[in-house]
Amino acid sequence: MKRIFYFIIILINTVIPLMAQDKTFTLDDLIPGGKNYAKFSPSSKELKQLRFIGDHYLFVQNDTLYKINPAHKKHVWVTKTDLQEALENTETNSKKLKRLPFITVASVDKNTFIRFDHDSHSFVYSPDQKKIVYSYRFEKGDTNKDINPKLNSYAVTNGSGLYLIEADGNRTCIAKENKPDILFGSERVYRNEFGLKKGTYWSPQGNALAFYRMDESMVGNYPLVDISAREGKLINIKYPMVGMKSHQTTIGVYRPADKSMVFLKTGAPKDRYLTNISWSPDEKEIYLQEVNRGQDTCSLVVYSSETGKRLRTLFTDSSKKYTEPEHPILFIPGKSDRFILLSRRNGYRHMYLYDTTGKLIKQLTTGPWEVLNAEIDKKGENIYFTATEKSPLEVHYYKLNFKNGKYNRLTQENGVHSAIVSESGRYLIDNYSNHSTPRIQRFYDLKSGKNNTLYQAADPYKGYGFPEITCGTIKADDDSTDLYYRLIKPVGFDPQKKYPTVIYVYGGPHAQMIHDTWMWDVRGWDIYMAQNGYIVFSVDGRGSNNRGLEFESAPHRRLGEIEGKDQMRGVAFLKSLPYVDQERMGVHGWSFGGFMTTYLMTHYPETFKVGVAGGPVIDWKYYEVMYGERYMGTPQNNPEGYEKSNLNNYAGNLKGHLLLIHGDQDPVVVMQHSLSFLDHCVKARTYPDYFVYPGHEHNVIGLDRVHLHEKITRYFNDYLK
Template sequence: PQRYPKAGTPNADVRVGVAVAAGGETKWMDYGETRDYLIARLHWTRDSAQVVVHRLNRVQNHLMIMAADASSGRARTIIDETDPARINLNDDFHLLADGRILRSAEKDGFRHLYLHFKEGKEDKRLTRGEYEVSSIACVDEAAKQVFYTGTEASPLGRQLYVVGFDGRGKRRITEGDGSHSVSMGPGCDYFMDTFSNLDTPSSTVLRKANGSQVKIWREADRKLLDEFDILKTEIHTFKGADGTVFYGRMIKPAHFDPAKKYPVLVSIYGGPGAQSVRNSFSGISWDQVMAHKGFLIWQLDNRGTSGRGHKFETPLYRRMGKQELEDQKEGVKYITGLGFADPERVGVYGWSYGGYMTLYCLLHAPEVFKAGSAGAAVTDWRNYDTIYTERYLGTPQENPGGYKDSSPVHAAANLKGKLLLIHNIEDDNVLFGNALQMMNAFQLAGKQFETLIYPGKSHGVMGRGRSHMMEKQTKFFEDALLK
């Protein structure tokens, strides 16, 4: 059986020790109390004299970056930060040769670059504005500059930039409207640039640090567009009832006629740490198959998803599902208002957090969503792991109402539409027990539903199993919404 510490249960008690390669006694680092604290990142200083860790409290709204002497184990706090909701960690943390620290943080609601000098001195801010620094690509200590990708040009794309350690000389390096995925060499002299946008398949080019082309490694294969009759993807921008700006992705059905009413398939993830609506090429997908069968495809990034700042992410704090659903309903209202989406034939599908949101949509807005395919869904948040779940909901002991209201298993009696529930027996992420509990709740409530269970699969379904699943999902939505 698969096991991990579930929300509210004890975590592993972790210590950090330094062992001599030649043998001898382990020296344990003294970062303080270990119970209900997380060691999330670990680094050696350049001289190997200190071990630096990112230490978080259990609910992850208090970060202590601490350095311990490798010989004595004595530790001190270098950086201490708190947040009313949570602190999002990433791997943008660089210990420089002169002892300074270059990192990214969300101090003002958007992730930006900061240069830390020493305790008690305010960090030097290198970037600012209502956009996100996505990741550090390379740190050039000799030239005193840092290369990074960010969303300054558009929240739906990624571009490569460079800025000096003094916060000056910032400039954009990559060109073209779309998304650049960058892999830069350790010397910061060259980078591999993989680029695509809505209308252009991906290409990969080797470039110098100034952006000039060295060699084309892989050209964009535009023949794919015609060979597979790829339908155009559109980006829609609109405001919700409270003025929030939303971005949606739409694929209109083949042979589109604006005078007709089409069934809608809402593709959903909707959870933290992901951004689904991007100016990038989505390729040959099941969405394209369904659009060719006469469905209107729609996807919206609701509040709670990433890429648009900490404030946009935090509304799901202590209550998952509710804000996400309200925003998804705004999206359906928007597309049905265009005149060609049938409000009586709206389906929804997703996997993992998207599977959870599919269930939540069907059970809490049955008047909007008439059919759904939910894959690998968390059905009771008490079943999921401590680190992820408690970051957003706190513990079930101190937020029992939030857990109950966020968990679909407690709303099984609300099912009115058609449901296909999919899960893998050996799922090591969202354990199979989630599906069993949901099935039991539906059966006790007298609700009919369909299931697909896959043995020998973990969190995803690949190979022949995947084609089997997609064929079933296709027929499910054809029967539910086309006929």
């Protein structure tokens, strides 16, 4: 009996502490592609497809689309059953809907329609008539689907051709040449630079289609190999490298009514960039922001959409470093001779009001902050925009009135906001998070000031051991510029201990790693490493995004140098902390971050013991034209900059353990980068490690992404912990 009693006491003393302990994460919990990732995403259960229609708002829940009035009275608008019945009445052989599909709501002639894709079709459904009014069948290979504003036709690409699909089933080839190197309507024109995400542009009333014709015949083939075939299959891609011949583009205009076509007479030089296509409201003119090959000059040029003739150049902006237009001009409804331009001409991206003769009427916003996006209401009375006015860490939503020129911030709580406004402008739905708030969707009556919370996410990490995360500032290497950092302490942190530290770095343009979002924008892998006893640190140094042109362009023509010095300021800060083990410091990053990881390992070999560089740029002369020449010039006009930033020249400096990782189908940072570094290390008798992900492009995605982060973790555990 005593033995049983003692056994029970021992069992209780063992189980109670275990039950009191917080649960631990796995990589499947924290990494996109992991089995349980959705469970730990604070946005995974929010109201889906939230939007306004007039002053009512819509959302999807449980396979039902609800329509809610401003008093929050909810009624069912469309169900999965409604769509299924409409499908069966239209397409007898259509597969059954497994769930309510993603929908797009559109208005044509004051009627409201819902568009959705299913079973290789696109359908336009009328909720009032409860039937499908248009049905489009797509063929295998159809991509870049762009629907006409009237909803009665689609433009699609297939192979190198551009096609028009009409509601009656008619399929017309708009443009195609029997040359595989000439593409029409491609979304990858200029390799997705200059804010471009598509290659076709319908006119406002849908009477004409503007599209890119891209000729890559002058660009050499770059070989990739598909090893999934028994005999490796050669895949040639077009990859114009810096300083070499780039592809050429022209812009065509097709009119479905009479099947006529003209090409804009853009003339020479042919290797400039024709970016950010905009239609005039009357569909008679097309506006282009034309950037020269050197990317230091941008002109706003107007063409006739009917004859293709060049009509006028409104103005030209120049920069000592680079210009980078990323937003088409916005015409003001009801004032067809007025438009808004977003430009960084004065150092920060702001809004400028112009007329169509090129006269600057007014600069609408000003200050040391960036306008990120803008849209004009249907009445042409107000412009709504997002900006970093309050802080570089935050994004807020603003309203500017054209009549008085004043603007006010519509979102109040600190954080990163994504808002939408109703057609009348009275109601606003705000979707935001901040460092202490996982996710909130809130409805505002801007007239009365009242608000209702539509959805608030629970803390998805509750019950799990979670690290302490802090955000602060340090000075850049110039001793004056503030840089924001994020510091993550190990779970169960003991200030008396010394911990290994991993610096996660990106460092380049078009990226900002630290925002005032949930847990300071922390990544899942950061949490996992903190759980495993590491400090994880990041700093957004000069060269990163949303701090103005001077901040972003500081490393211009000498990539790595300025960014490296700012990262070392982060190292100095870490070394000032008594719990950081200065002998166990590592670094990890991907793409530009892979470049920075390798840069730090070879330029500061006494500081960093371990590094993991994913998809790293090694030698900028192997990188593509648009991005590479913007930030580095060409090897011909900047030989010193290219020589200093070529990490192959520093292969002999490597002392610590460096793992390079690459996808063998990478079309962004081709494997020539990492392989050339291995070659130089062999010659220099240094010894990096190497791992390849077969079949993956620039980023390892899907289930293999969990494997990737397990591989990275093991490497740090083997050599840093």
